[in-house]
Amino acid sequence: MNPGARLSAAIEILDVIEMQRRPAADALKDWGTAHRYAGSKDRAAIGSLVYDSLRVRNSAAHVMGAASARGILLGALRELRAMPLDAVAALCTGEGYAPAPLTDEERGRYADGTLEGAPDHVRGDYPEWLAPSFAAAFGADVVAEGRALARRAPVDLRVNRLKVDRDKAMRSLAHLRPEPTVHARDGLRIAVGEDGRAPALAAEPAYVKGFVEVQDEGSQVAALLSGAKPGMQVLDLCAGSGGKTLALASMMENKGQVFATDLDGRRLMPIYDRLARAGVRNVQVRAPKGRQTALDDLQGRFDVVFVDAPCTGTGTWRRNPDAKWRLRPGALEERIKAQDEILATAVSCVKPGGRLVYATCSVLREENEDRLAKLLAAHPNLLPLDAAHVAREAGLPDLAAFASPHGPGLRLSPLRCGTDGFGIATLMVG
Structure with missing residues (x-):
């Protein structure tokens, strides 16, 4: 495929994503299946165009004055790839499978379009309904933080x-x-x-x-801040496919025990192969069995309970740019309810003097500091540990600079420290 044909394919896929509200990965896979003549390099290039367009959907549409798939793609070429106008015009010839030639308005917008006067959610490329939440989380840095979340991740x-x-x-x-x-x-x-x-x-x-x-550096930091040591009893309560379980086991040098469980047993399935490949021997996987909980015999037992809570994933938008446009208010409400329930379970599993580590890959106060405030109000025996102290204790004193201004714990973000967005807090059971 020539470069112009790749642009046309990306526009076609963006249309499908918008009209059918489909995950980008699914739309790209279906397009590849239906267009088997496209080689692996073609599919990769088209995927990159699609994801770049989704990263900057708001600002691209504003600059080009068009919220169409074509307008967003052209805006992304300008906003994210800084492609010269002449180079774009050379690809949009209308010949073969290339997009139609640029109109005079498109040329003008591409050359002189501006974000001046645009609202913060447009300049920062995040959903309008999340504007109050982003402003509460980031204050004056809200646009810069949003734009950092819209860039490619390493x-x-x-x-x-x-x-x-x-x-x-x-x-x-x-x-x-x-x-x-x-x-x-x-x-x-x-x-x-x-x-x-x-x-x-x-x-x-x-x-x-x-x-x-x-594993993203922010996720690695969360594991390091847990304070897990050889010989401890540790519970990874929302283990999923096991990324943090593996990190905890490595920190513990295969000594002591890590129990890994998840409410969704299907999410645990990849953990077995990952444990074997990593040479981990001190992990017990506790998959749920019907209505029977996997934790009945583990109450009050653990030195560390790690809660990598299910969340909106707003901190991972660099890696999942289409997710921010599919997220709806109802999903946030569901996540908050689940987080409160999981935290209540976690508290019951920590032994006196033990620690509960709460982490999310979210930048929203609703899923981080607000959840901790509710938990602390319900459990007077819980003590939030100073974030700077926890960072120094873990041998990561530089992280003290990222202490949250809104409550217990740390706030990590692409803009501030080059990681995905994370909230990480440590509580001690008295």
Whole structure:
């Protein structure tokens, strides 16, 4: 496919996503199935165009004066890729499978369009209904924070110290030019290409051998702040596919026990292969069985209970740009209810003097500080630990700069510290 045909394909897929409200990954997969002549490089390039367009949907539409798939794509080429007007015009010829030539209005908008006077949610590329929540979370930095969440994310890896140290992992991946992460001591960061493509890690020997796992630096930091140590009893209450379970087991040097469970047993299925690949031996997986809880015999037992709560995922929009446009107010309400229920369960599992670590990949106060305030009001025996103290205790004193101004814990974001958006707080049971 020529570059112009790729633009046309991206416009077609964006139309499907908007009209059918489908996840971008599903729409891209269906398009590839229906257009088998498109090679892997074509599909990757088209996917990158689609995701870039979704990243900046609001600002792109405003600049181009058109909320159509074509208008958004053209705006993304300008806003995110800084492609010169002449280069875009050379692709939009109307010949073959290329998009129709640019109109005079499109040329004018592309050359001189501006975001001046646009509302914050347009300049920051987040849904209008979330504008009050974003303003409450970020204050004067709301536009800059929104724009940072709309940029491409690097690929972050966690070195598995059960098998290798960071230097050896870096040497094994030298051809990908990894760099040490700033905050997470076992983290590596790989930049994505100009086309937005990430390396095919599943084909890398270092990954296959369990030397590294894919994990955002913010998620790695959350695990490090748990204070999990060899010999402890630790519960990963919302383990999912096991990313933080693996990190906790590595911190504990395979000594003590990590119990991994999740309300949705299907989400736990990948954990078994990941544990084997990583060489983890101190994890017990507790899958739910019908109405029977997996935690009946674990009340008041744990030194650390880690709650990576289900949330809106607003902090992961760099990696899932279409998710922000599919998110609806009802989903936030459901997540808040689930978070309160999970936190109540978590408290019952912590032993006196133990710690409850609450983390979300959300930037919203409703899912972070507000949930903790409600929990603390209901449980006078809970003590929020000073975020700066917890950071220093974990050997990460620089993180003290990211203490939340709204309540207990830390706030991480792409703008402030180069990670996904996270809220992380530690409470002690008295």
